[in-house]
Amino acid sequence: MKELEFLSDEVLSLMELREDVLFNKIPKEDVKYYIDEANRIGKSSAEVFKNSNLEEILKAKCIDVIIKESCEVRKLSLRGEIIFEDDNKKIIIYKDSIDQIYEVLKEYNFSLEEQDVYNMHLAHEFYHYLEYKNKAYTNDMLNKITVFSIGPLKRKATILKTRELAAHSFCKSILGLEFHPKLFDYMYLLKNNTISLEELKSYAENLSKEYL
Ligand SMILES: [Zn+2]
Structure with missing residues (x-):
């Protein structure tokens, strides 16, 4: 695991944020x-739930958890999603996503x-559920950026990926994980040779140099 030490929580968060379609509109500073x-x-959202069992919390909130094989229908590789209607609260978890990560963890000798x-x-999905339930979306709580401006005319927008950053940090905190959950996505890409360790390293280094 030493070889991936350069992927700190901050760097992983930056890499995730970098995937936002509006990333280039964020002032560097x-x-x-x-x-x-x-x-x-x-x-801080996780603080409330510290030391409690996640499945019990969900049960108390009448949230059903459904495990599906995969989300082929939409031809997307989703890890999970939430369905939220008044009398229908569900978290759907895709088994192929669990398997995918679990296989990678084994290869890296993680004891999970x-x-x-x-x-x-x-x-992760429970965090999105809370955002929805409390109408407290992470991106809405943060400063808007200007995406377009001509004279006094300005169009503002929010950074959607901040929801993912918050969900990861919620997940890490509520489960007391030693590793940032986003790390597993990169481990998967490495194991599948989608990216080489050198490429990943230089990508992370360049991003950090520029923004951190
Ligand atoms: Zn998410």
């Missing part, structure tokens, strides 16, 4: 603000059980 604040929001990976998915 504000990038750290979005990372720090999104992570703070996720972590499949149940732990399942809990990671659950915690």
